[in-house]
Amino acid sequence: MSEIKKIKEQYTSKLDELLDQNKLNIIKTELFGKNGIISTRFKQLGSINEKERKSYATELNLLKNELQELISKKNEEIQNEEINKKLNNDKIDVTLPGRSYFAGKIHPVSQVIDEVTSIFSEIGFSVEEGPDIENEYYNFSALNTPDNHPARDMHDTFYLEHSKDLLLRTHTSPVQIRTMLKGKPPFKIIAPGRTYRHDSDQTHSPMFHQLEGLHIDKNINMGHLKGCLYYFVKKFFEVDKVKIRFRPSHFPFTEPSAEVDIGYKIQDGKIKIGEGDKWLEILGCGMVHPNVLKNAKVNPKQFQGYAFGVGIDRLAMLKYGINDLRAFFESDIRWLEFYGFDPLDIPTNYRGLSR
Ligand code: DAH
Numbered sequence: 001m002s003e004i005k006k007i008k009e010q011y012t013s014k015l016d017e018l019l020d021q022n023k024l025n026i027i028k029t030e031l032f033g034k035n036g037i038i039s040t041r042f043k044q045l046g047s048i049n050e051k052e053r054k055s056y057a058t059e060l061n062l063l064k065n066e067l068q069e070l071i072s073k074k075n076e077e078i079q080n081e082e083i084n085k086k087l088n089n090d091k092i093d094v095t096l097p098g099r100s101y102f103a104g105k106i107h108p109v110s111q112v113i114d115e116v117t118s119i120f121s122e123i124g125f126s127v128e129e130g131p132d133i134e135n136e137y138y139n140f141s142a143l144n145t146p147d148n149h150p151a152r153d154m155h156d157t158f159y160l161e162h163s164k165d166l167l168l169r170t171h172t173s174p175v176q177i178r179t180m181l182k183g184k185p186p187f188k189i190i191a192p193g194r195t196y197r198h199d200s201d202q203t204h205s206p207m208f209h210q211l212e213g214l215h216i217d218k219n220i221n222m223g224h225l226k227g228c229l230y231y232f233v234k235k236f237f238e239v240d241k242v243k244i245r246f247r248p249s250h251f252p253f254t255e256p257s258a259e260v261d262i263g264y265k266i267q268d269g270k271i272k273i274g275e276g277d278k279w280l281e282i283l284g285c286g287m288v289h290p291n292v293l294k295n296a297k298v299n300p301k302q303f304q305g306y307a308f309g310v311g312i313d314r315l316a317m318l319k320y321g322i323n324d325l326r327a328f329f330e331s332d333i334r335w336l337e338f339y340g341f342d343p344l345d346i347p348t349n350y351r352g353l354s355r
Contacts, residue, residue, distance in 0.1 A: 105340025138174035168196035172212035180296035209312035216305035225306035242274035254286025
């Protein structure tokens with residue numbers, strides 16, 4: 001019997017046996033591995049004399065194809081069998097609890113920006129935005145802030161390296177100027193955004209959030225400012241009555257200027273907004289200074305109005321009972337799990353400040 005036939009017989013019967021994937025792999029290597037029976041025979045073709053070489057090579061090729069086919073058939077058989085085995089053995093336990101998934105939370109600052117935006121848009125304010133990196137002109141000069149004003153000091157303001165002109169905006173008020181310069185009065189806008197100051201303790205963070213408001217039209221007076229702020233505070237804190245106090249103050253960009261306090265009291269360890277005899281400052285405001293209007297190409301003889309600036313983080317702390325501002329920006333997922341909001345939840349429950 002020729003050598004080729006012998007190999008064929010031996011391996012056809014081997015491949016006919018009951019095999020698992022491991023055994024099949026061993027046979028594959030025996031035949032076609034680097035030093036396998038078939039591979040070495042191919043390598044030796046060159047040393048066979050020319051007359052026999054051709055027919056030997058043909059036979060060898062045939063053998064190779066036949067064995068490869070048998071191997072791939074066997075391979076398929078083994079895999080089918082494994083699948084069947086699995087299907088028979090695996091049972092689904094319908095009583096097992098489902099896999100839980102982790103849903104993200106809305107950060108209290110984002111939540112408050114959404115709430116505040118929706119309150120003001122109901123009474124006709126539209127939303128404007130400005131850049132975090134501002135120039136000195138929009139942040140200070142155009143807002144009637146004198147050159148020697150303490151706010152311009154390096155100790156309070158982050159100036160960009162190598163630049164006397166560029167800084168991280170210290171308030172959202174420059175958006176007033178940007179808005180007026182790009183349009184024509186009347187203006188009725190709010191501008192939420194990030195602001196920066198050289199400050200850090202339990203209630204101050206170097207980066208914080210403000211909301212600017214600006215309403216310019218013919219015949220706008222302080223009564224409109226008062227009405228607008230009463231409306232806002234009542235809506236935001238979800239109370240029917242609220243005590244508000246306008247305290248005379250000074251800002252370079254408003255005349256007259258006021259700071260606004262809201263009344264509160266502590267009841268059963270929780271803060272109650274709108275009543276009581278304690279006062280909390282929540283915002284700065286006033287009638288826009290004629291110089292500001294002039295710098296923004298608005299004629300102060302024809303148009304006037306009010307502006308205000310609220311600390312958004314402060315609002316969030318008050319409404320949702322969070323007493324350390326720094327935690328807002330530490331990106332601790334456990335904090336967010338607790339204080340964050342479900343994306344589809346509309347908040348109506350008022351948690352109050354825990355002490
Ligand atoms: N920009 C002021 C600040 O950051 C807040 C402010 C006060 C804004 C009075 C105003 C305003 O628009 O009229 O302290």
